[in-house]
Amino acid sequence: MHPSRTLAPSPTSRRVVLGVGLATGATATVTGLLGPLDSRATAAAPRLRRNPFRLGVASGDPNPGGVVLWTRLAVSPLDADGRGGMPSRTYPVQWQVARDSRFRRVVTSGTAYARPTAAHSVHVEVAGLRSGTEYFYRFKVGSHLSRTGRTRTAPAYDAMASGLAMSFVSCSQYEHGFFTAYRRLAQDQPDLVLHLGDYQYEYRAGGYVAPGGNVRDHRGPETTTLAGYRQRLAQYKTDPDLQAAHAVAPWLVVFDDHEVDNNWADDVAEKPTESAALPARRAAAFRAYYENMPLRRASIPRGPDISIYRRLRWGRLASFHVLDTRQYRDDQACGDGYKDCPDADAPERSLPGIEQEQWLADGFARSRARWDVLGQQVFFGRRDSTATPDNTVSMDSWDGYRPSRDRVVRSWQDAGVRNPVVLTGDVHAHWASDVLQDFRAADSPVVGSEFVCSSITSGGDGYDEPTGQHPWAAYNPNLRFWTNLRGYVNTRITPESFTVDYRCVTRVKIPDQPVFTRARFVVDDGVPGMRQTFDNPLPTQGADLRALPAPRTDAQKIADTLEAETQ
Secondary structure (H helix, E strand, O other): OOOOOOOOOOOOOOOOOOOOOOOOOOEEOOOOOOOOOOHHHHOOOOOOOOOOEOOOEEEEEEEOOEEEEEEEOEOOOOOOOOOOOOOOOOEEEEEEEEOOOOOOOEEEEEEEEEOHHHOOEEEEEEOOOOOOOEEEEEEEEOOEEOOOEEEEOOOOOOOOOOOEEEEEEOOOOHHHOOOHHHHHHHHHOOOEEEEOOOOOOOOOOOOOOOOOOOOOOOOOOOOOOHHHHHHHHHHHHOOHHHHHHHHHOOEEEOOOOOOOOOOOEOOEOOOHHHHHHHHHHHHHHHHHHHHOOOOOHHHOOEOOEOOOOEEEEEOOOEEEEEOOOOOOOOOOHHHOOEEOOHHHHOOOOOOOOHHHHHHHHHHHHHOOOOEEEEEOOOOOOOOOOOOOOOOOEEOOOHHHHHHHHHHHHHHHHHOOOOOEEEEEOOOOOEEEEEEEOOOOOOOOOEEEEEEEOOOOOOOOOOOOOOOOOOHHHHOOOOEEEEEOOEEEEEEEEOOOEEEEEEEEEOOOOOOOOOEEEEEEEEEEOOOOOOEEEEEOOOOOOOOOOOOOOOOOOHHHHHHHHHHHOOO
C-alpha cells in the first residue's frame, strides 16, 4: 500500500491525480503602499448587492517578514452547490495591512483576485513586514468592507523572544454545541493559535448525536463532494464565535480525520468498502480545506494529496513541528478500535510514515530552539484501558504504532532536544501525560511532556472530575490529569518555562457560558516533566449547571471515553 512513502507528492505520486487541481489565482503579492482603499479597482466587476464577507477573515503561517491573509467571498454561504451565491466571475479584492486598527498607518496594500475556480477564496502572502510586530488587516470589494483582523509576524530567527502566548484547539462539531470556547479564546488574545484538527465534521444532520441530543443541524448530506465540503466549511465559518477567534491572531492549522472521513488512514476509508472512492473524496476535501484556510501556496493540493506538515520558528524561543498523521500512516491494526493487538508492535509500521519520521528527526537535530513543540493529532502517551496484564489500547493513536513512537522519542533524545513538548487534540477531553523513555516500564524516566486539549464542542456538555484523575491513571502512571469538560488550552512560553492553562467552558449547549481555568501545569526549562501549580474544580456559581450529568462511576467514565474516541 505504501510503495514510495512520498511526503510531498508530485504530479506523478503513488496516487492517481484526478484532474481537479486548484486554480491558484487567488494568491497575490505585495504591490506597495497604495494609500486608502480605491473603489475604482473593482468598478468593472458585477456589483454585489449583499455583503460578500460573511465568512470572516483570517491570517496564518507567520514568519519574520510576513503572514498569509485570507478571506472568501460568499453572499449566500449555505447554497448547496458550494459556490456561496457568487456569480461565475473573477472579483478584484483590495487588501490593506496597517500598524493600527483604524488604518491610519497603512504599511502595505494591494489587489488579489477571487476566482470562481477557487470558490472565490483569497490567499495573500504578504512579505516585507517587520519581525515580531502586531499588524491589522482588512479587505474590500466594491462598497463592501470586511471586518478587521489582527495578526502578528514571528520574531527574527536569531532573536530570543521574551514570551509567546499560544492557544491550541481541536474538535468543533457544529451540531453538538455553540462555539463559545472560540469566543473566549479570542477574548484571551493569544499571539498564535494552533488548530490540531477536526475543524469540521463530515456527518449528515443527526449522523453523530451528542448525549442529550444536538442543538443545531448540519446543512446537507454527509460530505463526499467538493460542493458538499465547501458548503459545510462555509456553514462553520458563518459562526460569529469562530470568526472572532480567526480574527484575533494568526493560525497554524492542520487536519485530522473528520475533515475527510472518520479514522481514515492513507488510502483506507473508515468503511473498507468505500476505500475505492477515498482518493476522489480526499481530493474534494483537501481542495475545500485549502480554499477555506490561511495556508501558503506550498499547501495547494494536488488531486488527493496535500503537503501540510511543516515547521514554524518563533525565533530561538520555540520551534513548532506540525505533523500530518493521516496521509502517510499504515492502516490501523486489527481493524481499529481498542484492542490488545500484536501488530501494534510491528517495527515496519509507522503513524506519520517513515519519511516524515526522518523529517522530524532532522528537524530535532538542527533545532536550536529553547522549546521544541510537536503539534500533532492523536494521543501520544500510553493509555491501557484495562487493569489486566494485556495491553488494550487505541489502534488509532500512537499506542497502535508503538515502534514508531519509540523512534520519535529516541530521535529527540539523540538530538539532545532541550525541552520537548507534545501537543495533542482528537480525544474530546483535557489530559496531561508524562512522556516516558519506555512506556512499557513503569519506572522509566520522564523525557518529555504531553498536553492534550479538549474539544470545542464535540461530545456536547461534558462533566468535571473533581480529583482531576481518569480511572485509567491507576494503571497508567504517565497520566497526570483529566477532565471531560470542553474548552481549549492557553500556553505561555518563555525562556524559563512552558505554562499550560486548561480552559473550560461550563456548558456548550447553552450559548455564551463562562470560561474558567481548571488546572495549570508548568514545565521548567531543562527539567523533564511537568509540575501542577493550580487546581480548580468546576465552579458552582455564575453558570447554568442544571443539566450537567450526575456524578459518573468509573465504569461510566471509561465508557464515555471509549464512545467519544470512536467518533
